[in-house]
Amino acid sequence: MGAVKGKRVPRAVREQQMLDAAVITFARHGYRAASMDGIAELAGVSKPLVYLYLHSKEELFSAVIRREAAALVAAVTAAVEPHAPADRQLWSGLTGFFAHTAAHPDSWAVLHQQARTQGEPFAHEVAAMRAGLVDFVADLIGAAARESECAADLPAREVAGLAHALVGAAESLAEWANVPPEGAGSDDAPPADPRAAAERTAATLMNFAWTGLHRMMTGERWGPGVAAESPGVGD
Amino acid sequence: MGAVKGKRVPRAVREQQMLDAAVITFARHGYRAASMDGIAELAGVSKPLVYLYLHSKEELFSAVIRREAAALVAAVTAAVEPHAPADRQLWSGLTGFFAHTAAHPDSWAVLHQQARTQGEPFAHEVAAMRAGLVDFVADLIGAAARESECAADLPAREVAGLAHALVGAAESLAEWANVPPEGAGSDDAPPADPRAAAERTAATLMNFAWTGLHRMMTGERWGPGVAAESPGVGD
Amino acid sequence: MGAVKGKRVPRAVREQQMLDAAVITFARHGYRAASMDGIAELAGVSKPLVYLYLHSKEELFSAVIRREAAALVAAVTAAVEPHAPADRQLWSGLTGFFAHTAAHPDSWAVLHQQARTQGEPFAHEVAAMRAGLVDFVADLIGAAARESECAADLPAREVAGLAHALVGAAESLAEWANVPPEGAGSDDAPPADPRAAAERTAATLMNFAWTGLHRMMTGERWGPGVAAESPGVGD
Amino acid sequence: MGAVKGKRVPRAVREQQMLDAAVITFARHGYRAASMDGIAELAGVSKPLVYLYLHSKEELFSAVIRREAAALVAAVTAAVEPHAPADRQLWSGLTGFFAHTAAHPDSWAVLHQQARTQGEPFAHEVAAMRAGLVDFVADLIGAAARESECAADLPAREVAGLAHALVGAAESLAEWANVPPEGAGSDDAPPADPRAAAERTAATLMNFAWTGLHRMMTGERWGPGVAAESPGVGD
DNA sequence: AATGAATGAGGCTTCATTCAT
DNA sequence: GATGAATGAAGCCTCATTCAT
Numbered sequence: 001m002g003a004v005k006g007k008r009v010p011r012a013v014r015e016q017q018m019l020d021a022a023v024i025t026f027a028r029h030g031y032r033a034a035s036m037d038g039i040a041e042l043a044g045v046s047k048p049l050v051y052l053y054l055h056s057k058e059e060l061f062s063a064v065i066r067r068e069a070a071a072l073v074a075a076v077t078a079a080v081e082p083h084a085p086a087d088r089q090l091w092s093g094l095t096g097f098f099a100h101t102a103a104h105p106d107s108w109a110v111l112h113q114q115a116r117t118q119g120e121p122f123a124h125e126v127a128a129m130r131a132g133l134v135d136f137v138a139d140l141i142g143a144a145a146r147e148s149e150c151a152a153d154l155p156a157r158e159v160a161g162l163a164h165a166l167v168g169a170a171e172s173l174a175e176w177a178n179v180p181p182e183g184a185g186s187d188d189a190p191p192a193d194p195r196a197a198a199e200r201t202a203a204t205l206m207n208f209a210w211t212g213l214h215r216m217m218t219g220e221r222w223g224p225g226v227a228a229e230s231p232g233v234g235d
Numbered sequence: 236m237g238a239v240k241g242k243r244v245p246r247a248v249r250e251q252q253m254l255d256a257a258v259i260t261f262a263r264h265g266y267r268a269a270s271m272d273g274i275a276e277l278a279g280v281s282k283p284l285v286y287l288y289l290h291s292k293e294e295l296f297s298a299v300i301r302r303e304a305a306a307l308v309a310a311v312t313a314a315v316e317p318h319a320p321a322d323r324q325l326w327s328g329l330t331g332f333f334a335h336t337a338a339h340p341d342s343w344a345v346l347h348q349q350a351r352t353q354g355e356p357f358a359h360e361v362a363a364m365r366a367g368l369v370d371f372v373a374d375l376i377g378a379a380a381r382e383s384e385c386a387a388d389l390p391a392r393e394v395a396g397l398a399h400a401l402v403g404a405a406e407s408l409a410e411w412a413n414v415p416p417e418g419a420g421s422d423d424a425p426p427a428d429p430r431a432a433a434e435r436t437a438a439t440l441m442n443f444a445w446t447g448l449h450r451m452m453t454g455e456r457w458g459p460g461v462a463a464e465s466p467g468v469g470d
Numbered sequence: 471m472g473a474v475k476g477k478r479v480p481r482a483v484r485e486q487q488m489l490d491a492a493v494i495t496f497a498r499h500g501y502r503a504a505s506m507d508g509i510a511e512l513a514g515v516s517k518p519l520v521y522l523y524l525h526s527k528e529e530l531f532s533a534v535i536r537r538e539a540a541a542l543v544a545a546v547t548a549a550v551e552p553h554a555p556a557d558r559q560l561w562s563g564l565t566g567f568f569a570h571t572a573a574h575p576d577s578w579a580v581l582h583q584q585a586r587t588q589g590e591p592f593a594h595e596v597a598a599m600r601a602g603l604v605d606f607v608a609d610l611i612g613a614a615a616r617e618s619e620c621a622a623d624l625p626a627r628e629v630a631g632l633a634h635a636l637v638g639a640a641e642s643l644a645e646w647a648n649v650p651p652e653g654a655g656s657d658d659a660p661p662a663d664p665r666a667a668a669e670r671t672a673a674t675l676m677n678f679a680w681t682g683l684h685r686m687m688t689g690e691r692w693g694p695g696v697a698a699e700s701p702g703v704g705d
Numbered sequence: 706m707g708a709v710k711g712k713r714v715p716r717a718v719r720e721q722q723m724l725d726a727a728v729i730t731f732a733r734h735g736y737r738a739a740s741m742d743g744i745a746e747l748a749g750v751s752k753p754l755v756y757l758y759l760h761s762k763e764e765l766f767s768a769v770i771r772r773e774a775a776a777l778v779a780a781v782t783a784a785v786e787p788h789a790p791a792d793r794q795l796w797s798g799l800t801g802f803f804a805h806t807a808a809h810p811d812s813w814a815v816l817h818q819q820a821r822t823q824g825e826p827f828a829h830e831v832a833a834m835r836a837g838l839v840d841f842v843a844d845l846i847g848a849a850a851r852e853s854e855c856a857a858d859l860p861a862r863e864v865a866g867l868a869h870a871l872v873g874a875a876e877s878l879a880e881w882a883n884v885p886p887e888g889a890g891s892d893d894a895p896p897a898d899p900r901a902a903a904e905r906t907a908a909t910l911m912n913f914a915w916t917g918l919h920r921m922m923t924g925e926r927w928g929p930g931v932a933a934e935s936p937g938v939g940d
Numbered sequence: 941a942a943t944g945a946a947t948g949a950g951g952c953t954t955c956a957t958t959c960a961t
Numbered sequence: 962g963a964t965g966a967a968t969g970a971a972g973c974c975t976c977a978t979t980c981a982t
Binding site for chain 1: 264265266267268322323326327348349351352353354393396397399400401402403404405406407408410411434436438439440441442443444445446447448450451455456457458459
């Protein structure tokens with residue numbers, strides 16, 4: 001990793017090096033296919049040291065999940081502007097989310113792809129973090145509904161569904177945004193400004209979802225039969 | 236599987252039995268953790284027969300992915316109403332999608348969770364199928380834009396982003412919809428009408444996304460700064 | 471082992487070969503120090519086959535203990551003369567015991583030395599067998615007491631203690647009898663007649679113990695203080 | 706152990722602490738399963754210190770064996786009454802033996818169960834100690850024979866066999882006496898007087914063996930065929 | 941006098957895969 | 962068409978042991 005291979009490193013530092021190596025290895029190979037040998041080698045230490053500090057593959061993976069989940073939540077939390085209107089808060093949080101996932105793709109891959117597909121010890125941990133984000137979004141939707149005059153009556157389960165859809169859309173966009181547009185060569189163009197890219201992706205999602213949410217709050221609904229005379233596409 | 240253990244079964248049937256067993260096993264344990272022993276046992280045949288017909292674990296997994304991807308695409312394709320307006324087409328396709336994933340959760344788990352997390356031979360195959368769905372959605376968005384009078388100029392990459400967001404939201408909802416609402420007991424309520432549930436989920440997503448898309452096509456945009464005086468939440 | 475290294479051997483035969491190899495290896499190295507590699511090699515098979523049939527080191531050791539304990543009990547049981555007087559029955563059983571342990575020293579080492587020193591799954595199994603033998607001896611002592619006219623009243627716990635002492639003495643003699651008398655060269659003398667040796671050892675033990683038992687049944691006791699005027703050695 | 710974790714302890718004391726910890730650990734887990742980590746932790750010191758003082762696991766085990774063997778021999782030696790008759794000497798030595806093994810069960814377990822089952826460096830050391838005890842017993846038997854008038858002609862090998870049988874019986878009784886009689890609850894009865902228990906066990910053994918020995922010295926023999934008309938049980 | 945940091949070696953176990961029938 | 966018998970390779974984990982301070 002970054003640090004020199006040198007010896008006699010304090011435990012706290014070594015542990016972080018091991019977790020760094022584990023994030024990369026788990027992200028690229030998956031939990032089962034990743035080997036403790038590979039992780040140790042990438043971390044620049046011997047395998048027994050990994051076991052001395054992290055105890056087992058399972059605990060190592062858990063530690064990785066916890067560290068990366070906490071980092072993601074911290075990034076989103078730090079990005080929201082606390083006193084802005086609800087839509088602006090959502091946008092800034094999404095920007096933090098896209099910026100973090102773009103800056104740490106392996107971390108995101110571990111959380112989103114690997115942890116969720118390995119049975120119960122792990123899926124639960126990342127589900128808890130995700131539930132926190134979904135709740136955060138649901139609260140913002142609720143707040144927006146209250147800010148809006150015509151709020152009325154969004155039932156809780158519908159709000160939850162919307163929040164799930166929005167988070168799912170964000171996750172999908174995060175993956176898509178991390179991939180070069182078309183058939184990009186090895187180093188086609190420098191990533192330009194990652195911050196601006198994150199903001200643009202967040203805006204795309206807000207465009208996609210927010211006005212729809214706003215309509216819903218005013219009581220309008222899309223329906224299969226009413227498409228023709230409603231504010232459907234063809235009007 | 237269901238068939239009696241009996242012998243002398245024609246090859247085509249045996250292959251389907253093996254693929255059925257493989258879908259279940261891969262879905263529940265993941266590609267690496269699934270064992271050929273387990274699959275053979277679940278299929279009711281001996282391991283050498285699995286190798287005789289499917290050649291290797293890798294080819295078996297590929298065959299599973301291809302069969303299940305084709306089934307999903309077929310379900311969605313069969314569900315769209317060809318001559319309806321674009322929004323109605325999208326809704327009906329989504330309904331087919333949600334109905335199929337709800338009816339075949341293991342199949343969906345293999346495609347969505349397992350295949351995408353196992354390095355290259357497999358991620359590519361499911362990505363191709365997904366790209367097909369995304370293109371289909373993008374085409375509908377484009378069609379809607381053309382149906383709409385004020386269409387103007389949705390740039391291709393923006394359309395692609397929207398399609399990705401919508402597909403991502405659908406995938407997220409598919410997972411969410413397959414889980415009982417809260418703390419459901421063992422056999423709380425019978426699944427009611429699965430078809431109706433799929434239609435409802437599809438409508439939720441249309442509500443969430445479609446009006447936003449419609450706005451975009453008319454040139455309106457959400458923006459971080461304009462929130463206050465725009466059709467933001469608080470107006 | 472004895473069998474030709476040849477391949478394609480039926481499972482039952484292979485299992486016995488593996489158990490044979492395991493007896494030797496466990497006897498000479500102990501449970502922990504014995505390696506599954508070594509056992510597999512000695513059995514002339516690959517390690518996975520050992521695991522396929524015996525499942526784990528622990529189960530393998532258990533299987534060894536059960537097989538060898540059953541063989542020992544069978545040898546003793548077959549040796550007793552059912553309708554003889556109690557002392558003669560005991561002598562013939564002891565003869566069977568000494569003959570078996572002399573003929574199968576590794577088997578005896580596994581039971582007596584290794585199984586008893588490895589925590590609970592194993593110690594229990596061999597303790598059960600030993601308890602059976604002790605009970606058998608205790609029954610013979612009881613029978614002898616009943617046969618004797620002056621039997622009176624040997625309390626149960628004392629009988630149990632005597633039986634334990636006798637079995638312990640037999641075990642100790644078994645070990646001792648298997649060792650060449652003094653500094654015997656590699657192949658000093660042919661083992662002579664093993665049957666006769668077992669009978670002689672059994673007679674030694676009977677001499678040592680039986681008359682003492684007889685005295686006890688008549689109510690006589692040795693005591694620390696009465697040594698002088700009792701039938702002690704010095705009279 | 707008992708000592709406070711404190712630092713700067715003189716070497717001699719530290720070594721005893723380490724040996725104490727090693728006795729316990731080896732007795733409960735066996736030589737191979739005991740880990741130097743566990744011993745060091747139980748001793749309250751770091752592993753390098755154990756190596757500094759005891760050099761290796763092998764030397765540590767040897768040191769344990771030597772210390773515990775010496776302690777057992779010292780206990781037996783101290784217990785014999787030098788100028789008493791041979792039978793009384795034997796009884797008092799046995800009393801010392803049973804008292805020591807009951808008071809230090811881990812020590813006895815290391816000597817009797819563990820050391821003898823770990824190949825050559827160790828089995829030899831404990832065998833030497835045991836040989837000393839056997840010789841001591843053999844000498845007493847010889848002395849008794851000389852004290853007795855009709856001594857005549859006990860051949861050396863027969864004396865050795867008797868001594869072995871007696872020691873084996875004593876060892877077996879030591880194990881048995883350390884176990885609560887039947888299904889004893891957690892704290893059934895306080896151990897009562899351990900000294901008296903040891904004396905009782907010794908008397909049981911003397912009862913069992915001594916009169917037999919006495920008979921032998923007078924030339925009487927038990928034999929398989931003569932059981933009926935001899936001083937057998939049934940007369 | 942004492943320890944935190946580190947490792948080479950080896951053991952148990954499992955798996956994908958093939959051969960001979 | 963189908964299978965019982967068998968294995969090379971590799972992974973997780975632990976341990977006795979040493980070095981630098």
